[in-house]
Every structure is written in C-alpha cells, then in structure tokens.
Amino acid sequence: MRKLKINIVFGITVLLLGCMAKLPEIVATIVTEQTPHDTDDPAIWINPKDASKSIVFGTDKDTDGGIYAFDLKGKIIKNKSITNVKRPNNIDLEYGFKLNDSTKVDVIAFTERERHQIRLFSVPEMNPLDHGGFKVFTDVTEPEFNLPMGIALYKSSKTERLYAIVGRKAGPMEGYLYQYEIVSDSLGVHANFVRSFGAFSGKKEIEAIAVDNETGIVYYSDEKHCIRKYYAEPSMGDKEIYCFGGEYFKQDIEGIAIAKYEDKGFLIVSNQQSNTFNIFDLKTNVFIKEINLGTTETDGCDVTTESLGSAFPNGLFVSMNNDRNFYFHDLATLKLIE
Incomplete structure (x- = not known):
C-alpha cells in the first residue's frame, strides 16, 4: 500500500513538472526597434519589384498612436509610417x-x-x-x-x-x-x-x-x-x-496567421498567457504542436511563405512582443514542414 502511494505521488509530481516545463525558445532572427507606446498587430507587404525591400507594418496602440513601418532589419521607416492615429x-x-x-x-x-x-x-x-x-x-x-x-x-x-x-x-x-x-x-x-x-x-x-x-x-x-x-x-x-481548439489555450486565444504552402496549410495562433503559439492543420483543424518564439503576451501576428531575399529566404513570421516591438522569425525555424 505504501509503495502504491509513493508511485502515485511520484506520478503526480512528474505530471506537474511536465506541465510547468517551458518549451525551448526558437530565437528571433530580428527584433525590431521599439514604438512609443504599445505594439499590437502586424501586416507584411511583399514588394513585387524586390522582395528584400518588403515592409512590415505594425500598430502602436494609444490615443497618440500610429502605424509604424519596418524594414526587414527591424528599423523604423519614418516616411512610410502614419502617426496621429x-x-x-x-x-x-x-x-x-x-x-x-x-x-x-x-x-x-x-x-x-x-x-x-x-x-x-x-x-x-x-x-x-x-x-x-x-x-x-x-x-x-x-x-x-x-x-x-x-x-x-x-x-x-x-x-x-x-x-x-x-x-x-x-x-x-x-x-x-x-x-x-x-x-x-x-x-x-x-x-x-x-x-x-x-x-x-x-x-x-x-x-x-x-x-x-x-x-x-x-x-x-x-x-x-x-x-x-x-x-x-x-x-x-x-x-x-x-x-x-479552445482546449489547447491557457486563457486568451489571440492573433491568427495563415501559412499556406502548395500542398499544406497551417493556422498559427497566439496562446497569449502561455507566451507560446499553437499550430493547427488549416484543412482539418487538428492541433499539431505548440512552440515558444520568445515573445511575451502576444496579440497579433502575420506570416508569408514567400522568400523575402537573403534575410528571410524561407518566408517570414512576425509577432507582437510586449516590450513595444515585434519579433521576426525566418519561417523555417518554426519547422512547419518537417
């Protein structure tokens, strides 16, 4: 009986530790410059003439807010940004x-x-x-x-x-x-x-x-x-x-990005209070995996599977981070296609 109790306690301990274990971080390729107030949601524009000169637009949520344009090095492009919003x-x-x-x-x-x-x-x-x-x-x-x-x-x-x-x-x-x-x-x-x-x-x-x-x-x-x-x-x-998908989220289900390849599609969704992202099969809605991209309290995200030149040859995933910035990940690092 005592041995049974020990085994039960050990099993519960292992389960709790497993639930508390932090997923390994997939380090961002680029972290952008900070905006003045509170980042929220990004959108990627692919330059049709030169993909390496594409722009990421991101909202800065405040009464004195704006839309900030970033180059692929994460630097703010002032003449493409919109303020007084x-x-x-x-x-x-x-x-x-x-x-x-x-x-x-x-x-x-x-x-x-x-x-x-x-x-x-x-x-x-x-x-x-x-x-x-x-x-x-x-x-x-x-x-x-x-x-x-x-x-x-x-x-x-x-x-x-x-x-x-x-x-x-x-x-x-x-x-x-x-x-x-x-x-x-x-x-x-x-x-x-x-x-x-x-x-x-x-x-x-x-x-x-x-x-x-x-x-x-x-x-x-x-x-x-x-x-x-x-x-x-x-x-x-x-x-x-x-x-x-609700059962896979700690609390808030937040930003959604759709990554589409020729024969496969994925839904990437922010699991906000877990500081992670859940990935689902776009066609079947089946949960695939959870990943940690290093962001905190992510609201919005966006993705493209197209090559953006030498900086992001495999596509780009952009996610809001709670430190008034955005994280850029080369899409291959998310290992959607393995």
Missing part, C-alpha cells in the same frame, strides 16, 4: 485593389478605435484613400459596441471584390462581426455595409481575424472559448462551420 488596434493588407479601370493599388486597412472607424491607405505610397475614415457599427447604441478592434481584408477569388471584416471591443451573441465592401467610383472610395455575422460566447471579446482568400474562409478568436470558422463569401451564408 487615435488608438489603432489591428491591421491587414491586400493586393491589387481596383481604384479605376486602369489603376490597381495595394492597400493597408486598420481600425481606429477612438474615432469609431477604419482607415485605408495605399502601399507603398501611403496615400489615404478613405476621406479621413469610414465609420463602422453606426447602427448600435450600446456602450463599446461601436469600438472597432480587429480587422481582416478579404479579396474574393470569385468576384475580385474587396471586403473588410471588422470586430469590436464588445458585441452581441450573434452578429458580432460586420462586413463592408470597399468600392471605388467617380466620387472616391467607400465602405458599404454588407452583413453582420458571427457567434460570440460572451466570455471576453473578439479581436483577431484572418481570412484565407483562396478558400473564402474567415477565422476569428472568441478569446476564452474557441477559434470560430465561417464563410467570408457573403453568398455562402452565415452558418458557422466549426468552433475548435
């Missing part, structure tokens, strides 16, 4: 937005929480395309229901239409996300409301949103509940496809 939260990027019959531009879109709007700028010119901002959630009256946080751009492979899918600080149990079509006409660029969709557990908030343009699927973090999966294409309806 009232609490920018999340950012996303899309290529080839049609301004008119002959002009296409790459664009970044980001939320400006304290002005209750989203912003749209051309890249790399950094010209505003939004007449000062597009107001969102204009039909709500509840406190915090009109404070935009998360944003993802979706370019339909069926219609070439560009959409912004926007989350907020708080919202209803159904219809938490609003989707807007970004259109251009003789009077300029506009954001037209298309639909509200998306369930919410009510446990915390919905911020991180990412879209797979190829399949037309949107993923978002219901922070203390699960990763939710819907159709981004409005014509496919508002029914939830899956709610998965």
Whole structure:
C-alpha cells in the first residue's frame, strides 16, 4: 500500500513538472526597434519589384498612436509610417485593389478605435484613400459596441471584390462581426455595409481575424472559448462551420496567421498567457504542436511563405512582443514542414 502511494505521488509530481516545463525558445532572427507606446498587430507587404525591400507594418496602440513601418532589419521607416492615429488596434493588407479601370493599388486597412472607424491607405505610397475614415457599427447604441478592434481584408477569388471584416471591443451573441465592401467610383472610395455575422460566447471579446482568400474562409478568436470558422463569401451564408481548439489555450486565444504552402496549410495562433503559439492543420483543424518564439503576451501576428531575399529566404513570421516591438522569425525555424 505504501509503495502504491509513493508511485502515485511520484506520478503526480512528474505530471506537474511536465506541465510547468517551458518549451525551448526558437530565437528571433530580428527584433525590431521599439514604438512609443504599445505594439499590437502586424501586416507584411511583399514588394513585387524586390522582395528584400518588403515592409512590415505594425500598430502602436494609444490615443497618440500610429502605424509604424519596418524594414526587414527591424528599423523604423519614418516616411512610410502614419502617426496621429487615435488608438489603432489591428491591421491587414491586400493586393491589387481596383481604384479605376486602369489603376490597381495595394492597400493597408486598420481600425481606429477612438474615432469609431477604419482607415485605408495605399502601399507603398501611403496615400489615404478613405476621406479621413469610414465609420463602422453606426447602427448600435450600446456602450463599446461601436469600438472597432480587429480587422481582416478579404479579396474574393470569385468576384475580385474587396471586403473588410471588422470586430469590436464588445458585441452581441450573434452578429458580432460586420462586413463592408470597399468600392471605388467617380466620387472616391467607400465602405458599404454588407452583413453582420458571427457567434460570440460572451466570455471576453473578439479581436483577431484572418481570412484565407483562396478558400473564402474567415477565422476569428472568441478569446476564452474557441477559434470560430465561417464563410467570408457573403453568398455562402452565415452558418458557422466549426468552433475548435479552445482546449489547447491557457486563457486568451489571440492573433491568427495563415501559412499556406502548395500542398499544406497551417493556422498559427497566439496562446497569449502561455507566451507560446499553437499550430493547427488549416484543412482539418487538428492541433499539431505548440512552440515558444520568445515573445511575451502576444496579440497579433502575420506570416508569408514567400522568400523575402537573403534575410528571410524561407518566408517570414512576425509577432507582437510586449516590450513595444515585434519579433521576426525566418519561417523555417518554426519547422512547419518537417
């Protein structure tokens, strides 16, 4: 009996130590310069003329906030950065937005929480395309229901239409996300409301949103509940496809990045309070592994599998760190493909 008790105690001790063991850190290739206030979410723009001159944009979340542009050495590019932004939260990027019959531009879109709007700028010119901002959630009256946080751009492979899918600080149990079509006409660029969709557990908030343009699927973090999966294409309806992965997170489910190869895809999601990332199979939603990239309390992240020259020949993973900066990892170090 005494031997049995000793074995049980030993087994519990080993289990607890195993749970407490820290994963080995995958050291960042580059750590960026610091922003003035509070980093939150990045977006990677790939320069079509020279990938080694690509830019990483990152939000600096404050009343006196901004969008900071970084080169691949992690240095701030002042003339590509945007300041005097009232609490920018999340950012996303899309290529080839049609301004008119002959002009296409790459664009970044980001939320400006304290002005209750989203912003749209051309890249790399950094010209505003939004007449000062597009107001969102204009039909709500509840406190915090009109404070935009998360944003993802979706370019339909069926219609070439560009959409912004926007989350907020708080919202209803159904219809938490609003989707807007970004259109251009003789009077300029506009954001037209298309639909509200998306369930919410009510446990915390919905911020991180990412879209797979190829399949037309949107993923978002219901922070203390699960990763939710819907159709981004409005014509496919508002029914939830899956709610998965919540059991693999300590508390908050945060930033989402989609890494796609020719025959395989991955969902990389911040496990915020564990200071790690969980990786799932994009097609099956199956959990693959957890990794430690050295960041603390990560909110947003972004990824590209394309080579960015000699600095990041295997692609780039960017993640927010709680020390007012971003970490750049050569994508091969995450060992998605082994």
